[in-house]
Amino acid sequence: xxxxxxxxxxxxxxxxxxxxxxxxxxxxxxxxxxxxxxxxxxxxxxxxxxxxxxxxxxxxxxxxxxxxxxxxxxxxxxxxxxxxxxxxxxxxxxxxxxxxxxxxxxxxxxxxxxxxxxxxxxxxxxxxxxxxxxxxxxxxxxxxxxxxxxxxxxxxxxxxxxxxxxxxxxxxxxxxxxxxxxxxxxxxxxxxxxxxxxxxxxxxxxxxxxxxxxxxxxxxxxxxxxxxxxxxxxxxxxxxxxxxxxxxxxxxxxxxxxxxxxxxxxxxxxxxxxxxxxxxxxxxxxxxxxxxxxxxxxxxxxxxxxxxxxxxxxxxxxxxxxxxxxxxxxxxxxxxxxxxxxxxxxxxxxxxxxxxxxxxxxxxxxxxxxxxxxxxxxxxxxxxxxxxxxxxxxxxxxxxxxxxxxxxxxxxxxxxxxxxxxxxxxxxxxxxxxxxxxxxxxxxxxxxxxxxxxxxxxxxxxxxxxxxxxxxxxxxxxxxxxxxxxxxxxxxxxxxxxxxxxxxxxxxxx
Amino acid sequence: xxxxxxxxxxxxxxxxxxxxxxxxxxxxxxxxxxxxxxxxxxxxxxxxxxxxxxxxxxxxxxxxxxxxxxxxxxxxxxxxxxxxxxxxxxxxxxxxxxxxxxxxxxxxxxxxxxxxxxxxxxxxxxxxxxxxxxxxxxxxxxxxxxxxxxxxxxxxxxxxxxxxxxxxxxxxxxxxxxxxxxxxxxxxxxxxxxxxxxxxxxxxxxxxxxxxxxxxxxxxxxxxxxxxxxxxxxxxxxxxxxxxxxxxxxxxxxxxxxxxxxxxxxxxxxxxxxxxxxxxxxxxxxxxxxxxxxxxxxxxxxxxxxxxxxxxxxxxxxxxxxxxxxxxxxxxxxxxxxxxxxxxxxxxxxxxxxx
Numbered sequence: 050x051x052x053x054x055x056x057x058x059x060x061x062x063x064x065x066x067x068x069x070x071x072x073x074x075x076x077x078x079x080x081x082x083x084x085x086x087x088x089x090x091x092x093x094x095x096x097x098x099x100x101x102x103x104x105x106x107x108x109x110x111x112x113x114x115x116x117x118x119x120x121x122x123x124x125x126x127x128x129x130x131x132x133x134x135x136x137x138x139x140x141x142x143x144x145x146x147x148x149x150x151x152x153x154x155x156x157x158x159x160x161x162x163x164x165x166x167x168x169x170x171x172x173x174x175x176x177x178x179x180x181x182x183x184x185x186x187x188x189x190x191x192x193x194x195x196x197x198x199x200x201x202x203x204x205x206x207x208x209x210x211x212x213x214x215x216x217x218x219x220x221x222x223x224x225x226x227x228x229x230x231x232x233x234x235x236x237x238x239x240x241x242x243x244x245x246x247x248x249x250x251x252x253x254x255x256x257x258x259x260x261x262x263x264x265x266x267x268x269x270x271x272x273x274x275x276x277x278x279x280x281x282x283x284x285x286x287x288x289x290x291x292x293x294x295x296x297x298x299x300x301x302x303x304x305x306x307x308x309x310x311x312x313x314x315x316x317x318x319x320x321x322x323x324x325x326x327x328x329x330x331x332x333x334x335x336x337x338x339x340x341x342x343x344x345x346x347x348x349x350x351x352x353x354x355x356x357x358x359x360x361x362x363x364x365x366x367x368x369x370x371x372x373x374x375x376x377x378x379x380x381x382x383x384x385x386x387x388x389x390x391x392x393x394x395x396x397x398x399x400x401x402x403x404x405x406x407x408x409x410x411x412x413x414x415x416x417x418x419x420x421x422x423x424x425x426x427x428x429x430x431x432x433x434x435x436x437x438x439x440x441x442x443x444x445x446x447x448x449x450x451x452x453x454x455x456x457x458x459x460x461x462x463x464x465x466x467x468x469x470x471x472x473x474x475x476x477x478x479x480x481x482x483x484x485x486x487x488x489x490x491x492x493x494x495x496x497x498x499x500x501x502x503x504x505x506x507x508x509x510x511x512x513x514x515x516x517x518x519x520x521x522x523x524x525x526x527x528x529x530x531x532x533x534x535x536x537x538x539x540x541x542x543x544x545x546x547x548x549x550x551x552x553x554x555x556x557x558x559x
Numbered sequence: 560x561x562x563x564x565x566x567x568x569x570x571x572x573x574x575x576x577x578x579x580x581x582x583x584x585x586x587x588x589x590x591x592x593x594x595x596x597x598x599x600x601x602x603x604x605x606x607x608x609x610x611x612x613x614x615x616x617x618x619x620x621x622x623x624x625x626x627x628x629x630x631x632x633x634x635x636x637x638x639x640x641x642x643x644x645x646x647x648x649x650x651x652x653x654x655x656x657x658x659x660x661x662x663x664x665x666x667x668x669x670x671x672x673x674x675x676x677x678x679x680x681x682x683x684x685x686x687x688x689x690x691x692x693x694x695x696x697x698x699x700x701x702x703x704x705x706x707x708x709x710x711x712x713x714x715x716x717x718x719x720x721x722x723x724x725x726x727x728x729x730x731x732x733x734x735x736x737x738x739x740x741x742x743x744x745x746x747x748x749x750x751x752x753x754x755x756x757x758x759x760x761x762x763x764x765x766x767x768x769x770x771x772x773x774x775x776x777x778x779x780x781x782x783x784x785x786x787x788x789x790x791x792x793x794x795x796x797x798x799x800x801x802x803x804x805x806x807x808x809x810x811x812x813x814x815x816x817x818x819x820x821x822x823x824x825x826x827x828x829x830x831x832x833x834x835x836x837x838x839x840x841x842x843x844x845x846x847x848x849x850x851x852x853x854x855x856x857x858x859x860x861x862x863x864x865x866x867x868x869x870x871x872x873x874x875x876x877x878x879x880x881x882x883x884x885x886x887x888x889x890x891x892x893x894x895x896x897x898x899x900x901x902x903x904x905x906x907x908x909x910x911x912x913x914x
Contacts, residue, residue: 100913165795244782247789253782260644261746263651349617409655418659492637496644501606501632501659504613508637512613515785515805517812 059462063374067381070371073425074388074432080407081265081399088266101254105274108237108251111169115176116184116232120225122177123185126322127221129315130189131197138319140479143182144537145530146326147486151179152510153526155245156519157329165247172246176236178329181322183235184228186479191224192217194445222293226286227441231434234279234393240492241507245514251275252396256493259398265406272399279394330526337523346524354525356503358533360420361488364427365481371432372439372477377465379443386440389433397493400430405497419500426498427488434487435480442476443469482537489533603629605843605851608645608660610636611833612804615867616664623854629847634660641748641783646670649838653679661841661848664833664855668704669752671834672898675701681837683849687857694893695832695874703856704832704894706864706871709887710753711818713791713799713806727822728757731798732769737776741787741796744780745908749802749831751901754908756829758900760892766904770911780912785809791816802831804869811868820887827890832874833864 130139158171158178192200199220203212218225243250251274258271347354375382392400404426408417416422446469454464495505506529513522609616613635620631636645642665652658658679665671674680675697684700695704712731714724725736743750758766779796781787787799788806792814806818820828835855837848854860858878864871865882872886873879879886 165790165793247781247786247793247795249780249782257744257747260641260647263647263654405651409651409657411657414657496637499634499637501608501634504635508635509613511637512635515783516612516614516808517785517814518614518808519812 063378066370066374067378067385070374070385071381071388073367074385074392074429077400077403077407077429078391081269081403084265084406085269088264101251101271102274104249104254105251108243109278111173111243111248111250112233112236112239115173115180115236116229118173118177119180119232120184120188120228122325123181123188123228126185126318127188127192128197128200129318130185131193140541141538142319142323142326143185144482144541145534146179146182147483148489148533148537149179149327149330149530150507150510150526151175151239151242151490152245152507152514153333153523153530154178154329155242156522157331157333159246160332161329168246168248172243172248175242175246175329176232176239178326179242180232180235181326183483184225184232187224187228187231188221190441190445190476191221196220219293223290226289226293227437230279230282230286231393231437233282235487237275237279238396238493239490240397241490241511244492244511252398252493255396255398256496259402259493259497265402268399268402272396275396276394283390283394330530334523334527337519338527339520339524342520343524343527346521346528350506350509350525350528353504353506353509354528354532356420357489357506357529358485358536360423360503360505361427361485362536363421363424364431364488365435365484367424367428368432368435368484369477369481371428372435372480373470373473375436376439376443376469376473377462382436382440386433386436389436392429393433395430397430397491398497400426401494401497404429404494420502422498422500423495423505426494427484427491430491430494431484431487434484435477438476438480439473442473446472478540478543482540485533485537489529603847605629605631605661605847606659606841607631607633607662607664607851608636608649609633609664610642610645610666611664611864612666612869615864615869619855619860619863623851627850629851631851636666642667642670643747643751646674649674649679650677653838653840656840658838658841660838661843662851662855663836663838665836666708666833667749667752667831668702668834668894669749669755669831669898669901671702671836672697672894673901674836675699676898679839681839681841681844683837683852685835685849685853685856687853690858690877691856691874702834702836703852704834705856705861705874707830707832707874708749708869708871709803709820710749710829710831711801711803711806712821713788713801713809713816713818714797715791715794715815716817717815718794719797721819724819725821727824729761729765729769729824730821731800732772732776734776736798737773737778739797740773740800741779741781741790741798742773742800743784743787744782745912746905747783749784750800751905752831752897753800753829755901755904756823756890756892756897758904758907759896760824760890763903763907767907767911770907774912774914778912788814788816804871807868807870823890823892825891827888830872830887830889833871 155171155175158175162171162174196217200212200216203216206212207215238252240250240252240256244253255268255271255275258268262268371385375385395403404422405417407413408422408425410417416425450468451464454468459467490507491505492507492511495507499505499508506525510522510525513519513525607620609620616635617633620633623629624631634645634648636642645663645665649658649660649663652660663671663674663680671680680701682700684696685703688696688703691703691705697703712724712728725731725733731737731740745751745754754766754770757769761769779790781790784799784801784805785808787796787801788809790796791799792809801818803818806816809816823829835852837844837852841848858873858875861871861873861875862878862882865873865878865884872884873882876886878884
């Protein structure tokens with residue numbers, strides 16, 4: 050009876066959580082579509098002015114180039130990352146790179162390659178330097194799972210270059226496609242980096258429409274090109290995913306890889322990547338950082354700094370909880386992931402306006418009038434990262450492990466609680482760090498969702514940029530980076546320990 | 560089965576509860592009250608929407624907080640959204656019957672007048688505004704203007720001599736100026752008001768021709784007034800239509816940039832005041848909100864803005880005398896007429912400049 054009531058409680062809780070996650074994702078979409086249905090037609094005659102069309106095409110080109118450069122940049126470090134999954138120095142460098150405010154990278158790039166006619170190059174390079182850890186992580190996951198044996202064998206037969214072209218790239222096709230899709234979506238909706246490079250992009254146009262009008266139909270119409278483009282890229286990536294061959298790795302091989310020591314060339318490569326990641330930021334610091342501005346930044350903005358990180362953290366926790374919970378509900382997980390991926394295609398301005406429409410009511414004033422609206426906004430905007438990563442991690446779990454547990458009498462719930470969730474946790478933690486980084490630098494959605502109690506630090510940074518207060522801007526970025534990086538080091542340390550214990554437990558079982 | 564971390568039901572509940580508890584703590588610690596903030600409002604808390612630049616407005620509001628033991632939750636505009644974004648917030652919140660702000664302190668006047676016409680502003684004549692000219696006070700007491708900024712033409716003195724400069728705004732339509740000109744998006748902020756003032760003063764035909772000439776000669780439309788100044792600094796433009804405070808901010812950072820006030824065509828230039836207004840039906844409306852409005856309109860605050868890096872010019876003659884500031888020759892067109900022309904100007908901008 051006691052066991053029955055416990056199971057019933059677990060089931061009820063599980064279903065309630067699933068309903069809450071789905072409601073969070075679906076309700077703003079319903080509210081927004083209803084608002085579009087009721088809205089007047091746009092008063093503006095031209096649906097897609099030539100200027101806006103040109104702006105969209107240029108932004109698409111920049112985003113695609115940025116995603117491609119990110120993947121190329123990440124490629125050399127993938128084999129090392131695959132061998133040293135959970136290694137503290139590598140994950141620390143990657144976390145710190147992601148958490149570095151991208152505006153500071155853009156300012157550094159402007160100094161490295163000055164000139165207003167190089168704005169596009171500055172923007173693309175800043176994106177690549179900022180987000181290479183995302184593509185590196187995805188490709189390393191694939192490499193670790195299936196590619197290392199075949200690549201090693203190919204190198205015995207031919208040159209490294211031929212092995213890369215004929216074995217590595219086709220073998221990583223799935224992760225390259227997913228990386229490209231994710232990065233393309235992120236860059237297409239980015240505002241901060243192009244703004245720092247004095248570049249107008251389509252996200253600027255959409256935010257302007259959202260800010261200047263409450264007509265949701267107008268914003269939806271303007272967002273259609275973004276939705277269509279990301280849907281197209283998704284379709285291509287999906288086709289590549291289905292078409293690519295996948296080789297299963299053995300568990301022994303995976304364990305052995307994680308115990309390889311660093312070699313000298315690995316250390317050199319890590320140093321190069323550290324310089325690449327932090328070099329532009331350092332260049333931005335030089336001559337702009339002053340002790341007085343550093344202290345003043347803390348005095349004036351410490352509340353905004355901590356609130357920004359805390360609110361972004363809650364958003365990523367929501368995503369992580371959803372991801373962990375849905376590993377226990379695989380049937381629902383697919384549908385929820387599909388809904389979350391739809392939000393991936395939605396520009397930040399539209400996310401913001403949808404949430405305003407959904408929650409600007411007396412019944413939900415406790416959400417709308419306070420910071421939870423921002424956390425929910427970040428969850429909706431970036432939660433797909435955690436859900437997709439969890440699903441990918443779950444699909445990579447060795448089936449023999451699950452079979453052995455079933456033979457031992459484990460129930461479905463026990464399988465997921467004791468095997469699937471722990472093995473997926475490190476990947477989910479990594480995704481959470483990426484979500485925190487993207488949330489902190491988000492401008493579009495937070496511009497519409499801001500509450501009076503605090504100012505998201507991304508807006509303060511942009512304000513300082515526009516007031517030509519480079520010293521204050523750099524100081525704020527440094528504080529933000531220090532706090533966020535400190536927290537991520539704790540998270541990655543915990544995740545690394547978890548990975549280590551899992552590896553040791555597996556070795557013990559054999 | 561020994562493997563890594565074990566998540567029991569308790570741990571699952573804990574993990575799921577973390578965000579909920581965090582939210583609860585956050586709401587509890589939040590400066591504003593929880594639940595229905597209208598019925599259980601802390602009378603000592605005010606919400607101000609503020610598009611005056613945060614670096615100047617924040618110290619003024621914090622001073623007021625300290626003096627009067629009142630908490631002011633200020634929502635500043637972002638460079639992404641500008642004044643327009645805050646105004647749209649006020650409109651959407653008022654339309655839904657739950658205005659969140661008590662007071663609107665704007666860096667310009669045009670959107671304030673629009674809000675006033677829509678009926679979203681409270682009627683109140685600040686007690687400290689008696690020495691302000693009627694030009695800067697609403698006839699129906701819904702807004703008060705102070706601390707003006709000027710619309711100026713920015714240029715780099717290293718590349719442009721004073722002999723090269725135009726004397727009036729209409730001259731910018733010439734190719735030698737328009738091809739090297741950067742302007743902020745005329746659908747937003749003070750540039751919107753500036754273009755509307757051209758329509759109001761010059762008439763529709765002449766203003767449309769002006770925009771067509773700008774477009775034909777390749778005027779560069781950028782994100783905002785400071786982006787226009789940056790275009791001059793980095794050399795991608797020789798001239799920029801912008802606000803005086805943006806030029807001052809660039810000068811204080813050491814950039815080589817100067818500015819000149821141009822004639823609107825009637826012998827005067829366009830001066831844009833900041834404006835203070837109370838939101839109708841606000842949650843904490845009452846004596847505290849009015850007292851804050853009195854303070855923001857006062858000579859003390861206007862002096863602070865004049866002495867700040869923003870360099871606003873006081874509307875009060877006594878203050879100008881005290882600070883040895885001169886009042887530029889101002890255009891005769893009224894703010895109401897400018898707002899009347901805004902719709903037409905916006906339409907023309909979309910059709911001509913932003914097509």
